[in-house]
Amino acid sequence: EGLQRAGTGALYEQFLRLKARLEAEGLFDAARKRPILAYPHRIGLVTSLAAAALHDVLTALARGVPHVEVVIAPAAVQGSEAPAQLVQALAALTLAHRSGTPLDAVIVCRGGGSMEDLWSFNDERVVRAVVGCPVPVISGVGHETDVTLVDFAADLRAPTPTAAAEMVARDRSEALLQLDAFTRHLAHRVGQRLDGQAQRLDQLAFRLARPSQLLTQHAQRLHLT
Numbered sequence: 001e002g003l004q005r006a007g008t009g010a011l012y013e014q015f016l017r018l019k020a021r022l023e024a025e026g027l028f029d030a031a032r033k034r035p036i037l038a039y040p041h042r043i044g045l046v047t048s049l050a051a052a053a054l055h056d057v058l059t060a061l062a063r064g065v066p067h068v069e070v071v072i073a074p075a076a077v078q079g080s081e082a083p084a085q086l087v088q089a090l091a092a093l094t095l096a097h098r099s100g101t102p103l104d105a106v107i108v109c110r111g112g113g114s115m116e117d118l119w120s121f122n123d124e125r126v127v128r129a130v131v132g133c134p135v136p137v138i139s140g141v142g143h144e145t146d147v148t149l150v151d152f153a154a155d156l157r158a159p160t161p162t163a164a165a166e167m168v169a170r171d172r173s174e175a176l177l178q179l180d181a182f183t184r185h186l187a188h189r190v191g192q193r194l195d196g197q198a199q200r201l202d203q204l205a206f207r208l209a210r211p212s213q214l215l216t217q218h219a220q221r222l223h224l225t
Helices: 009-024 054-064 082-098 125-130 147-155 161-168 174-208 211-224
Strands: 042-047 068-076 105-110 137-141
Touching: 009 068, 009 147, 042 082, 042 161, 054 068, 054 105, 054 161, 068 082, 082 105, 082 125, 105 161, 125 147, 137 147, 137 161
Parallel strands: 042 068, 042 105, 105 137
Antiparallel strands: none
């Protein structure tokens, strides 16, 4: 009388149906994606305090951009309570952002797992919370092959939590190298400008006669008149 896919088949069908509906609403449109600030001062982080992803992200940030402040909004990342807690965590970061603790980006992350393990990140409430976040969101959920609806809703998708940390800000050493290059270029241009002004000053000084010569010329004119 009927057939139904075993295992994750039913979940995958549910995933596809919800994806199609939310996509039709425009929630995944590329046009609404916001750029990530290259040099953020403060970022929000939504994950479980017990997750290995928290350690991975904080380690990557401390190594690459130790000056960036991190505001952690803890939430369960698996189980029936996880969707509500993820929404609440994003709401807490939004409140902080609008109440004097401005954020430049938010990372939502957890480690890899099965489709059931990651199902909280396919919850419609979580997807809409990501879309409604006033700060650009980076999704670092699962491993590279894992795909959730939060990945489509986020402004930027990272293949892993560590990659999300590396993508949220340019490496400090790279920024310092670029700053050093700008410094050398600026010094070169300033030197060129000073050399040009010195040559112009020399030319003006050469054209300017000495006072005694001017007095002699005026005396000659008076004598002739």
